[in-house]
Amino acid sequence: MKRTLLLLGTAFTLFFISCEGPTGPPGFDGEPGQDGLDGIQGQVFEVDDVDFTYIPEDNLYESILVFEDFTSFEVLPNDAVLVYQYDRTVEFQDGSQDDVWNLIPQAFFTNNGTIQYTPGHTTKDVEILISGNYDLSNLETQFTQGQLFRFVIVPGQAATAKIDKSSISAVMSSMGLTEADVQKISRK
Structure with a gap:
């Protein structure tokens, strides 16, 4: 009896899984956007010669950079601002070079203790x-x-996308930005 019920249940399940109905009407087209970016645009800029000011009462250094001094891109409350610090340029065996950028916060160990850059x-x-x-x-x-x-x-x-934010290349690539899109600004 159990085998008969199991066989009947299996046949019933396979019958409903294999059913197909007519194709439904097509959906509406989405808003026009740039291919591959889903209309998402970001901005990248680099600022050289950033100096920090010591604040004795807090025992920390501070540097404040105002966006309108560097870009006209509007930063909204829910936007993320990722800050990368230049570390060095590395040369590969084939003779090509690439810059190393580290996402901050970042810690350094000195002879006196630990310091950390935080944005x-x-x-x-x-x-x-x-x-x-x-x-x-x-x-x-x-x-x-x-x-x-x-x-x-x-x-x-x-x-909120699943992007490796520790890699500036991955972040820029996900937004369709290249090295040519980087606005380079010197403060001196």
């Missing part, structure tokens, strides 16, 4: 802080003067 942003500016676990009043200028940063403004609808 924060509003719709009007981005603030980069250098904090540490020791007295930073005499922090070496290699950390506080002439720094090079790249800022990628990722629109809110793309900010």
